[in-house]
Amino acid sequence: MQQVADLKALPVSESTFADLLKPLIEPGFRLALAMLHDSHAAEDAVQEASFTAWRKLGRLRDQGRLKPWFLGVVANKCRNARRARWSGVEIGVPEQLSVVSGEEKTLGGADLRRAIARLGHDDRLVVVLYFYLDMPLDEVAAVAGSSFGATRARLYRAVKKLRPDVAIEEALR
Amino acid sequence: MNLRAEIHEVLDEVAPDSPGLVARAEAHVNAQARNRSARQVRRWARPLRGSLGLVAAALLVVLLAGIFFAGRWWRDTHALPQSVIQTTLTNLEHRPLLFPTIAPGAACPTSPIVLYPRGGLAIGDGPVYFIDRNPGSVSSWGSWQQLRFVYWATRGGIALIRGRDLGSNKAIAFAQDPLGASRITAAGANLGADQIVDKKVQRRSEAYFRDPGNSPPQTPALFPLETVFVGLPAGASGCVGLQFDGPDFTQNFVISWSHSGL
Numbered sequence: 482m483q484q485v486a487d488l489k490a491l492p493v494s495e496s497t498f499a500d501l502l503k504p505l506i507e508p509g510f511r512l513a514l515a516m517l518h519d520s521h522a523a524e525d526a527v528q529e530a531s532f533t534a535w536r537k538l539g540r541l542r543d544q545g546r547l548k549p550w551f552l553g554v555v556a557n558k559c560r561n562a563r564r565a566r567w568s569g570v571e572i573g574v575p576e577q578l579s580v581v582s583g584e585e586k587t588l589g590g591a592d593l594r595r596a597i598a599r600l601g602h603d604d605r606l607v608v609v610l611y612f613y614l615d616m617p618l619d620e621v622a623a624v625a626g627s628s629f630g631a632t633r634a635r636l637y638r639a640v641k642k643l644r645p646d647v648a649i650e651e652a653l654r
Numbered sequence: 655m656n657l658r659a660e661i662h663e664v665l666d667e668v669a670p671d672s673p674g675l676v677a678r679a680e681a682h683v684n685a686q687a688r689n690r691s692a693r694q695v696r697r698w699a700r701p702l703r704g705s706l707g708l709v710a711a712a713l714l715v716v717l718l719a720g721i722f723f724a725g726r727w728w729r730d731t732h733a734l735p736q737s738v739i740q741t742t743l744t745n746l747e748h749r750p751l752l753f754p755t756i757a758p759g760a761a762c763p764t765s766p767i768v769l770y771p772r773g774g775l776a777i778g779d780g781p782v783y784f785i786d787r788n789p790g791s792v793s794s795w796g797s798w799q800q801l802r803f804v805y806w807a808t809r810g811g812i813a814l815i816r817g818r819d820l821g822s823n824k825a826i827a828f829a830q831d832p833l834g835a836s837r838i839t840a841a842g843a844n845l846g847a848d849q850i851v852d853k854k855v856q857r858r859s860e861a862y863f864r865d866p867g868n869s870p871p872q873t874p875a876l877f878p879l880e881t882v883f884v885g886l887p888a889g890a891s892g893c894v895g896l897q898f899d900g901p902d903f904t905q906n907f908v909i910s911w912s913h914s915g916l
Contacts, residue, residue, distance in 0.1 A: 502683070506676045511669060520670050527675070528682040535683050536690070590664040597661070612661040644657060652657040 502531055505548055508614055509555040515609040516559040518598060526558040533558070549616070549623035556606050556624060563602065596643050604639035611636055611653075739812060743841060743862060746814035746899040752906055753895035756820050762893030765907035767916050772804075777916055778907050781806040782813070782863075782898045784916065785879060791851050796887040798850050799911070800831065803838070804877050807866040811901030815861040817884065820908065821891020827857035829883040837864045838882040850883055857885060863900075886911055 509530060513523035534554050541550055597605060603625065610621040622632035640652045754763050770776035776783040783804045790798035805813060815838070817826045828840040832853035842859030849855070861882050886894065892911030897904065909916075 502679070503676050506679050510672060510675055511665075514669055515665050518668075520672065524672060524675060524678070528679050531679045531683050532686040535687065590660075590667060593660055593664045594668065597665075608661070609665075612658045613665050615658075640657065647657060 501547065502534065502551070505551045506531070508548070509552060512552055512555050512609055512614060513559050515597070515613055516556065516602070516605060517562060518594075522562050523559075526555060526562050530555040530558045546620075546623055549620045552610070552614075552616075553624045553626060560602050593643065600639055600642060604635060604642070607632055607636045608639045608643070739841075739862075739865075742812055743814055743860070746812075746862075747816075747860070749814075749899045749904055751816060751818065751895075751897055752904065753818060753820055753897065754908065756891075756893060762821070762891070762910050763908050764893075764910050764913075770804075775916060776804075777909060778905065780905075781808060781900065781903060782905055784896070784907065784909060786916070787914075789914070790883055791849070793848050793850075794888075795846070795848050795857070796827075796885050796890065797911075798829065798848075798883050798885045800833070800881050801884050802879050802881050803863075804879060805837075805863045805866075805898075806877055807863070807900070809901055810865055810867055812865050813863040813898055813900035813903075815863070815882070815896065815898055816859075817894055817896040819886060819890035820893045820895045822889060824887050824890050825859065826887070826890070826894060827859070827885035828861035829855035829857060829885060831881045831883055834881070836881045837866075837878070838862070838880045839864060840882065848885065855883065863898075 506527060509527045510523055513526040513530075514520060517523050517526065530551065534551050537554075541547070597608060600608060606625055607621050610616045610624055611618065616624070618633055618636070619629055621636070622629045625632055625635075627635070636653070637649055640647070640649060644652060756763065765777050767775050767777055768779060770783055770785065771780075774785075776785050778784050783806070784801065785804055786802045788800040788802070790800050792798070807813070815828065817828075818824065819826055825845075827845055827848075828842075829848065829850060830836070830840040831838070832850055832855055838861050840856065840858040840861045842861075845857035845859060847854055848857050863880065884894070884896075886892065890911070893908065894911055895906060895908045897906035
């Protein structure tokens, strides 16, 4: 809420917004990377989202929800980036993101990453926000631009796709 | 390991460090903001450019309209009113025709061909020079030729052109050149319609050089060739006398209709 107070008190300027934006860059990058599986594209998406957010800051009605709003902008940039390079998108884990670790662990991790990558944009978004960025479901709904119930239902479906054999309540812990 | 922890692990494994990302994002925002400011300045200037373009177009229209109306005003205020022209023509018509008489069977006393001061040959010693002719056409009424003159006006005022066929003493006719602009106007009595080079014309009893204005050009080279169609009725002898009565001169010469050129 300190951010909100700053946002209301200070005029919108490059330095003001850069100060407000800084804490959001890292989660934005993690979201973009999980969505795009490409570090360069993710960084581009975050930079574009930063500028877009700076331009549209005045339109933000509930300025207390700066983080979900900004992540929503990042998510839109990721969707656009995927559309723009649709023909070049690998539905799977890019080679540069593979890791060298224990064989079984690598295979298991690769399977899960591949399963996440196979999810559609909206499903993947709620999964990444909820499980990876540890956001509460109401903020996930705000980022996704859906109602709480619809977001929860989408999350259930996505979890079933990732782990069909896992009980939902157990998975959501 | 629950699903949340698994996802953390598999995604963190492939998440590269991105040192300086915050600084780069900030620089990107600042750079884009500066570009945006420049674009906004240009956007402010855009409607202004449109307005200036409209003003320029309006000024151009006003200028062209001014030239147009000024030209009409100049023409209207400097051209002789029709009544004045008619009065002047009537006065000039009172001057006697000074054509030579030709005895029956005598040769046509054509005027001598002289060196035209601008070069070449001409008939006449000024201020009117007969320069050339073009064969016109033949109709049921008679034959037509396009005669080309230069009128070295020394002062303002119209100059009347009259003529006769000297061998038969028949009146000749004049017609406004239907082929192009000319400062010779066919005038006088309307003698009927005729056809010249597939164009309908009116046969008139006389013609006149239009008023060159109070400041005629001082350089002979600036006097343009003026054309008028002259018609000779069927049965005429072809020995044609032309008389020019201007504000301060009377001039006449005789040409042969059968000649080509002069």
